[in-house]
Amino acid sequence: MKNKKILTIALFCFLIFIFFLIALYHIETILSLSQKRVEKICFEKKCFKIETAEDEEERKTGLMFRDNLEKDKGMLFIFENEGIHGIWMKNTLIPLDIIWLDKNMEVVYIKENALPCEKDPCPSYKNNIPAKYVLEINAGKAEKIKLKIGDRAKITNSLFVN
Numbered sequence: 001m002k003n004k005k006i007l008t009i010a011l012f013c014f015l016i017f018i019f020f021l022i023a024l025y026h027i028e029t030i031l032s033l034s035q036k037r038v039e040k041i042c043f044e045k046k047c048f049k050i051e052t053a054e055d056e057e058e059r060k061t062g063l064m065f066r067d068n069l070e071k072d073k074g075m076l077f078i079f080e081n082e083g084i085h086g087i088w089m090k091n092t093l094i095p096l097d098i099i100w101l102d103k104n105m106e107v108v109y110i111k112e113n114a115l116p117c118e119k120d121p122c123p124s125y126k127n128n129i130p131a132k133y134v135l136e137i138n139a140g141k142a143e144k145i146k147l148k149i150g151d152r153a154k155i156t157n158s159l160f161v162n
Contacts, residue, residue, distance in 0.1 A: 041076060041135060042154050046145040048074040048137055050155075063136055064091040076155075082132045086124040089117040091142040095139035100131035105153040113139045 040047045049072060053059045059077050063069065079085055085099050093116055098108040109127040117123070127134075135153070 017047060039076075040156050041074065042114050042156055043057050043145060043151055046072075046133075046141075047156075048072055048141075050074050050135070053077045062087075062092070063094070063096070065093065065126045069094055069096075069136075069138050071138060074135055077134040077136070079132055079134075082126075082130040084126050085131060085134055086113075086126045086138075087111075087134055088122045088124045089114055089120040090120075092116050096136045097142040098125055099135040099137070099142060099147065100127035100129070101133040101135065101153055103129060103132045105133070105155070107147065107149050107153070110142055110147060110149065112142055115139075125137045 014092075039050050039052065049070075053062055053075055058154050059079075062077065063075055077085070077087075082103050085100070089096070095116065096114050098111040098114050099107055100107050108129040108131050111125045112127055118142070141147075
């Protein structure tokens with residue numbers, strides 16, 4: 001009788017624990033939908049707050065239709081594999097510096113002052129050395145911070161904001 005009572009209490013505690021884990025999972029999911037992860041990418045002399053484009057749809061849209069990009073912000077395109085990744089400026093309204101980085105976050109190619117595409121066909125800018133990431137920042141920033149091939153970047157400060 002005593003063992004049956006202990007088993008019942010243990011089962012009850014186990015079920016409460018499982019319920020708690022499920023509730024916690026759903027709370028995290030709901031919070032992640034209402035918050036956006038903000039990260040920084042830092043070079044030796046400068047950090048930029050970045051938005052990330054991690055899936056095909058986000059990479060296709062990029063910075064299209066935006067009429068400005070705050071001075072210390074950028075967009076980091078994350079690809080599944082290192083490779084030659086073309087970037088075009090179709091429907092992009094602001095001039096950008098485009099920086100390709102390899103899997104070790106080393107700058108492998110820079111296209112400075114890529115201008116908005118005014119008519120089709122839009123040119124595609126491509127790296128000539130395999131890259132896993134592409135960073136877009138306001139035109140002129142790469143020169144201003146003296147960014148060059150071989151410089152390394154570091155992603156820091158993952159945090160959440162509404």
